[in-house]
Amino acid sequence: MRVLFIARYRDATMHRKVELLRQHPDLAVTTVYPRYWRDELLTVQQAAQHDPSRITLAMLGNPADPHRALYRTLAFGMLRMRPHIIHAEEEPDSLAAVQIAAARLLFAPQARLLLHSWQNIIRPRALPVEAVYWLTLWASDGILCASREAVAVLRQHNYKQAAPVIPAVGVDTQVFVPREREPDPTHGLTIGYAGRLVPEKGVDVLITALQLLRADHRLPPVRLVLLGDGPTRPALVAQVLAAELGDRVEFAGAQPPAQVAQWLHSLHLLVLPSRTTPVWKEQFGRILVEAMASGVPVVGAQSGAIPEVIGDAGLTFPEGDAAALADGLHRLVVSPELRRVYARRGLAHVQQYTQTSLAARTAAFYRVLRHAAPPARVMRA
Numbered sequence: 001m002r003v004l005f006i007a008r009y010r011d012a013t014m015h016r017k018v019e020l021l022r023q024h025p026d027l028a029v030t031t032v033y034p035r036y037w038r039d040e041l042l043t044v045q046q047a048a049q050h051d052p053s054r055i056t057l058a059m060l061g062n063p064a065d066p067h068r069a070l071y072r073t074l075a076f077g078m079l080r081m082r083p084h085i086i087h088a089e090e091e092p093d094s095l096a097a098v099q100i101a102a103a104r105l106l107f108a109p110q111a112r113l114l115l116h117s118w119q120n121i122i123r124p125r126a127l128p129v130e131a132v133y134w135l136t137l138w139a140s141d142g143i144l145c146a147s148r149e150a151v152a153v154l155r156q157h158n159y160k161q162a163a164p165v166i167p168a169v170g171v172d173t174q175v176f177v178p179r180e181r182e183p184d185p186t187h188g189l190t191i192g193y194a195g196r197l198v199p200e201k202g203v204d205v206l207i208t209a210l211q212l213l214r215a216d217h218r219l220p221p222v223r224l225v226l227l228g229d230g231p232t233r234p235a236l237v238a239q240v241l242a243a244e245l246g247d248r249v250e251f252a253g254a255q256p257p258a259q260v261a262q263w264l265h266s267l268h269l270l271v272l273p274s275r276t277t278p279v280w281k282e283q284f285g286r287i288l289v290e291a292m293a294s295g296v297p298v299v300g301a302q303s304g305a306i307p308e309v310i311g312d313a314g315l316t317f318p319e320g321d322a323a324a325l326a327d328g329l330h331r332l333v334v335s336p337e338l339r340r341v342y343a344r345r346g347l348a349h350v351q352q353y354t355q356t357s358l359a360a361r362t363a364a365f366y367r368v369l370r371h372a373a374p375p376a377r378v379m380r381a
Contacts, residue, residue, distance in 0.1 A: 178295030188221030197230030292346030
């Protein structure tokens, strides 16, 4: 089965997933990547050349813009490759998804088109964007979803085709491995957060929870390390200083993805305190599965996909509720056994989110999609 895999971003995680797909003997995977893209540290990267199984294309617009950037091509190599499956990791409301759907119609009409969606909230769209969305829903033969909420959004738009929950990114268990860790006799336990410093990530709630914990003088020392950067950093620094937590909170800044696994080994707990906004809620929480694979117990707000990703392998709390978060952290701080219980549960639970598992499920869906009857394409509003 010939698969044309179109990915907007090329990082180590994506490379590993493609490697695993290629290990299936019935799949011949050709990848399409932008010639240049920005990594998680906003560093410009250039794709490797001279690989016959890889097509690199220039972009019209910023490759980091998931909605408006286009590829400088008409056919995406479809005439030469004659794919059975076109797997484009593009959102249904993106111009690139329409471009790929049009190319399929013109150059590979027998191929099945598969898209991906993170979107787990219904938000208002301008009329042109809404038209793009309906066109790609009509054109696609299936959409892989990051969460059950993303599936629900598609169903609310009357999408009738297959929409399995297979996130685009998982965790590489060759990189993220468990390691025993004991509290430092001087600094006690270390709680970590990794992600953007923006209002919707709720880091202010985590700092308030730490302030509440510190008020209990019976607890061992607890410190917080924030990995990441963003526009709310000055306000968060001011909050830390006002709460007299300067000796307990470290702003570690943005770090290369390769350093995250090592950083996780320094933690005893990881918290993702996201809060929902009118246009966004947590779509997955990749750091959660990376922490679980590293044997770090996790705590997350009840925002978006977080409860689904955590399952019974950690604690959740009502978003924005610093007192509830502090209570959950208190339970974990005082009980090494409870931390070990959630660490073990996390290691078991995360197996469904490993790169190997996601690649196997994706390959299985390719086979189902190729042999399924073509859908009746009826445009509906």
